[in-house]
Amino acid sequence: MTARSGAPGPAGEGGVIGIDGLAALVDVLLARGFTVVGPTVRDGAIVLDELASADQLPYGWGVELEAGSYRLRERSDRAAFANAAGPQSWKSYLHPARVRQWRADRSAGGLAVESDEPVPHRFAFLGVRPCDLRAIAVQDRVLLGGRHRDAVYEGRRTGAFLIAVECTEPGGTCFCVSMGTGPAAGPGHDLVLTEVADSAGHRFWIRSGSPEGAEVLAELPLRPADARTVGAAREGVSSAAGRMGRSMPEVDLHRLMAGTLDAPRWDEVAERCLTCGNCTMVCPTCFCTTTEDVTDLTGDHAERWRVWDSCFDLDHSYLHGGPVRASAPSRYRQWLTHKLGTWWDQFGSSGCVGCGRCIVWCPVAIDITEEAAALHDWAGLRAGSDGDGDGRS
Numbered sequence: 001m002t003a004r005s006g007a008p009g010p011a012g013e014g015g016v017i018g019i020d021g022l023a024a025l026v027d028v029l030l031a032r033g034f035t036v037v038g039p040t041v042r043d044g045a046i047v048l049d050e051l052a053s054a055d056q057l058p059y060g061w062g063v064e065l066e067a068g069s070y071r072l073r074e075r076s077d078r079a080a081f082a083n084a085a086g087p088q089s090w091k092s093y094l095h096p097a098r099v100r101q102w103r104a105d106r107s108a109g110g111l112a113v114e115s116d117e118p119v120p121h122r123f124a125f126l127g128v129r130p131c132d133l134r135a136i137a138v139q140d141r142v143l144l145g146g147r148h149r150d151a152v153y154e155g156r157r158t159g160a161f162l163i164a165v166e167c168t169e170p171g172g173t174c175f176c177v178s179m180g181t182g183p184a185a186g187p188g189h190d191l192v193l194t195e196v197a198d199s200a201g202h203r204f205w206i207r208s209g210s211p212e213g214a215e216v217l218a219e220l221p222l223r224p225a226d227a228r229t230v231g232a233a234r235e236g237v238s239s240a241a242g243r244m245g246r247s248m249p250e251v252d253l254h255r256l257m258a259g260t261l262d263a264p265r266w267d268e269v270a271e272r273c274l275t276c277g278n279c280t281m282v283c284p285t286c287f288c289t290t291t292e293d294v295t296d297l298t299g300d301h302a303e304r305w306r307v308w309d310s311c312f313d314l315d316h317s318y319l320h321g322g323p324v325r326a327s328a329p330s331r332y333r334q335w336l337t338h339k340l341g342t343w344w345d346q347f348g349s350s351g352c353v354g355c356g357r358c359i360v361w362c363p364v365a366i367d368i369t370e371e372a373a374a375l376h377d378w379a380g381l382r383a384g385s386d387g388d389g390d391g392r393s
Contacts, residue, residue: 014207015222023054034124065171068365084171089284124161130182131353135284164189168236172245173356183240194233205233249376257341260375270328277310279358
């Protein structure tokens with residue numbers, strides 16, 4: 001189920017701010033009691049971290065992305081957001097990798113058990129890419145949309161202030177256009193920025209997407225949106241749509257996955273796959289968890305932690321007698337067919353937003369778009385020999 005989106009979203013209320021306005025934005029958010037999280041340079045990568053000021057943003061840094069490869073590169077301009085998705089997503093803050101659930105202490109007086117109640121957080125996320133904006137919406141459906149709401153996620157997601165940044169510099173592994181998630185920002189943000197750095201200066205076209213966003217916008221040093229800035233912003237986003245580094249086959253991916261379960265490609269990719277789970281760890285929509293019980297050396301103190309899990313782990317499908325998916329091909333097939341196919345059956349959308357992180361951070365450079373294309377080619381060959389249209393749109 002492939003969609004295409006390359007045009008910037010509606011202008012909304014807004015105007016233009018400069019670097020001073022970006023600094024003011026962070027200050028306003030901090031003054032309103034938000035914990036501001038945004039991109040910054042650390043350890044040879046652009047990572048997410050708490051920001052005390054806009055000075056910590058990655059001004060003048062871009063990235064070079066390929067399968068199994070990530071490199072920082074200096075830019076000739078001072079653009080702050082002209083870089084593609086880094087190793088983290090906002091999932092790290094909304095759906096943390098480790099959460100303690102309870103602790104127990106044994107003493108002469110007996111056993112005392114204390115539950116850890118979720119602590120509400122008031123986050124402001126600065127620099128949410130359109131693909132990650134969609135990923136947050138996907139996790140909202142998964143973790144908040146059913147009968148059993150995730151209390152930890154709810155405490156961190158409720159009241160979160162989202163500042164989207166439209167993409168003007170796609171990476172070599174980006175394919176958001178194929179998934180209909182960018183490079184223009186979709187709904188769900190409180191503010192949206194489009195960065196422009198040209199001979200007229202470094203500035204941001206900024207618009208509100210919610211009442212709270214409009215309130216924050218009113219506190220910034222805003223000037224009217226001039227035609228040159230708006231035109232350059234729109235052109236930057238439209239140009240980015242035509243410069244994606246990757247693309248998915250233009251077919252019904254749900255149907256393709258269902259029709260290729262017996263393809264020999266699963267065995268071929270499994271010869272390379274380490275089943276390390278890196279792809280699930282960096283994926284902004286993967287949500288599986290398991291529990292770990294730990295004790296101290298005395299046995300008088302115990303804790304239970306909820307931790308991220310991966311469908312590449314043998315224990316993920318363990319039932320009495322052993323794992324259901326014992327082989328590497330079966331575990332890779334489970335991940336890919338769920339992500340692109342059966343996610344539709346469960347949640348009404350794809351589980352892939354086209355960010356390309358799984359391609360970059362795979363240690364053996366397995367490429368999800370390459371695998372989908374190979375399955376599509378195999379389905380086409382089989383359709384030609386069988387005389388049917390299985391797997392094709």
